[in-house]
Structure formats: structure tokens, C-alpha cells
Amino acid sequence: MTNAKPIGLFYASTTGNTEDVAQLIADRLEPWVQVHDIAVEGVEAMQQYGCLIMGIPTWDYGELQExxxxxxxxxxxxxxxxxxxxxFGLGDQMGYGEWFQDAMGELHQLLTSVGATLVVPWSVEGYRFEASRALTDDGRSFVGLALDEDGQHGVTEERLDQWIPQVCRAFDLPSDG
Ligand SMILES: Cc1cc2nc3c(=O)[nH]c(=O)nc-3n(C[C@H](O)[C@H](O)[C@H](O)COP(=O)(O)O)c2cc1C
Structure with a gap:
């Protein structure tokens, strides 16, 4: 079965931050995106889409969200x-700077191993952390958009404004950016 919408957004969230960001992204990508909470729906529906956005927070010192x-x-x-x-990943660079965004790095590795093409790396400029498993090989970028609602909530909307047009271009969708 194919979905009428070209983009599937899949996320999970323990305390609501990733969920809130998923909604902000969906509002900006209306009408192209269908949102799925994997805690409710699982991941079967991923196969319906050629273009996917996935949102993952890091928990418990570099672990995957449950x-x-x-x-x-x-x-x-x-x-x-x-x-x-x-x-896109959610993390806390001040509180957990040795494991910042590690889960996003793990997801990147998993998806690469099953043949996905990962798009839109994100510069490390503007972040302070000690270590992250979510960096590209040259260490200059994260493998996806890194968001920090704990310490940098004030720049999330701005980051999304920059990221969304890049995602649209990577997905061959019209963008205003
Ligand atoms: C107990 C605990 C452990 C955490 N561990 C990490 C971590 O290892 N790395 C990181 O970047 N963020 C870590 N965080 C921060 C969360 O990723 C951050 O609060 C995120 O916004 C939570 O997203 P959610 O509300 O969607 O679950 C941790 C937060 C808590 C409370």
C-alpha cells in the first residue's frame, strides 16, 4: 500500500520534547507529511514512504529511547x-555532554546498514559538548538535526527554519528557502 503523503515522520518520545518538535516539523511540512508515533503504531508503515523523517531522543547516558x-x-x-x-535528534549537551545525541548516531548506523540514503547532515557550530556518536566522519557535522530543548530551546525554531528547506530539497519537494 502506498500512502497519499510523500513523507512519513516517525518519532518516539518519553517526556514529550521529541513529540513537540515532530509537531513543529509537521506544521511546516503541511500537507506533505504524515506523523507516526512508533510507541503507538510501530514501524510497519515505514515501507509506505520513499521519504522519511525520523526523530529520536537519547536517554540514560547514550542509550536509545525505549x-x-x-x-x-x-x-x-x-x-x-x-x-x-x-x-532529527533530541539531547542535552550541558547535562549529558559525553553522550550528546548518541541515539541519533545509532539510528544513522542502523539505517545505513539496511540500505537507506541518509540526507541533510547538520553543522556542529553553535553546540558545546564533549563527545557524540552522532558525528559525521570528519567530525564537523551531526548526521542529522541536533536539537536541545533542555539548554537551547530558544534556537529550535530558527534551526527548523534552516533545516526544513534543506530537507525539502533533499526530498525533491518545493521549498520556500
Ligand atoms: C535521565 C536522563 C538521561 C539522559 N541522557 C541523555 C544522553 O545520554 N544524551 C543526551 O544527549 N541527552 C540525554 N538526556 C536528555 C534528553 O534526551 C532530552 O531531555 C530530550 O529532550 C528528551 O526527549 P523526549 O522528551 O522526547 O523523551 C537525558 C535526560 C534524562 C532525564
Whole structure:
């Protein structure tokens, strides 16, 4: 079955921050995006889309958020060849700077291993952290949009304003940016 909307946004959220950001993204990408909470719907629907956005927070010193953890094997069993995926991660660089955004890095690795094409890396400029497993090989970028609602809530909207047009271009959708 194919979905009428070209982009599927899949997220999970323990305390609501990733959920809030998913909604901000959906508002900006209206009418192209369908939002899925994987804690409720699982990850089966990922196969309906050629373009995906995935949102993952890091928990417990570099660990996956629990709902993502539960879906991990199901994702590992899917084929993502030909699918484009843009990631966004939630983390706390001040409180957990040794593990900043690690889960986004883990998701990037998993998706790469099942054939996905990951799009829109994001510069590390403007962040302060000690270590992250979500960096590109040259260490200059994150593998997706890094958001920090705990310490940098004030720049989230601005970051989204820059990120969304890049995602649209990567997905061959019209963008105002
Ligand atoms: C107990 C605890 C552990 C956390 N561990 C990390 C971590 O290792 N790395 C990180 O970047 N953020 C960490 N965070 C910050 C969360 O990722 C951040 O608060 C995020 O916005 C939560 O998203 P959610 O509300 O969607 O679950 C941690 C937060 C808590 C409360």
C-alpha cells in the first residue's frame, strides 16, 4: 500500500520534547507529511514512504529511547534501499555532554546498514559538548538535526527554519528557502 503523503515522520518520545518538535516539523511540512508515533503504531508503515523523517531522543547516558529500542529489530529486518531519510535528534549537551545525541548516531548506523540514503547532515557550530556518536566522519557535522530543548530551546525554531528547506530539497519537494 502506498500512502497519499510523500513523507512519513516517525518519532518516539518519553517526556514529550521529541513529540513537540515532530509537531513543529509537521506544521511546516503541511500537507506533505504524515506523523507516526512508533510507541503507538510501530514501524510497519515505514515501507509506505520513499521519504522519511525520523526523530529520536537519547536517554540514560547514550542509550536509545525505549520505544525505539523496542522497534530496533523490526527496522533491522526491513529493506530501506531507495529510501531517503532525514534524522532529527533530541539531547542535552550541558547535562549529558559525553553522550550528546548518541541515539541519533545509532539510528544513522542502523539505517545505513539496511540500505537507506541518509540526507541533510547538520553543522556542529553553535553546540558545546564533549563527545557524540552522532558525528559525521570528519567530525564537523551531526548526521542529522541536533536539537536541545533542555539548554537551547530558544534556537529550535530558527534551526527548523534552516533545516526544513534543506530537507525539502533533499526530498525533491518545493521549498520556500
Ligand atoms: C535521565 C536522563 C538521561 C539522559 N541522557 C541523555 C544522553 O545520554 N544524551 C543526551 O544527549 N541527552 C540525554 N538526556 C536528555 C534528553 O534526551 C532530552 O531531555 C530530550 O529532550 C528528551 O526527549 P523526549 O522528551 O522526547 O523523551 C537525558 C535526560 C534524562 C532525564
Amino acid at each position: 520505544d525505539w529500542q523496542e522497534c530496533w529489530q523490526a527496522i533491522a529486518a526491513q529493506n530501506f534501499v531507495g529510501k531517503r531519510v532525514a534524522l
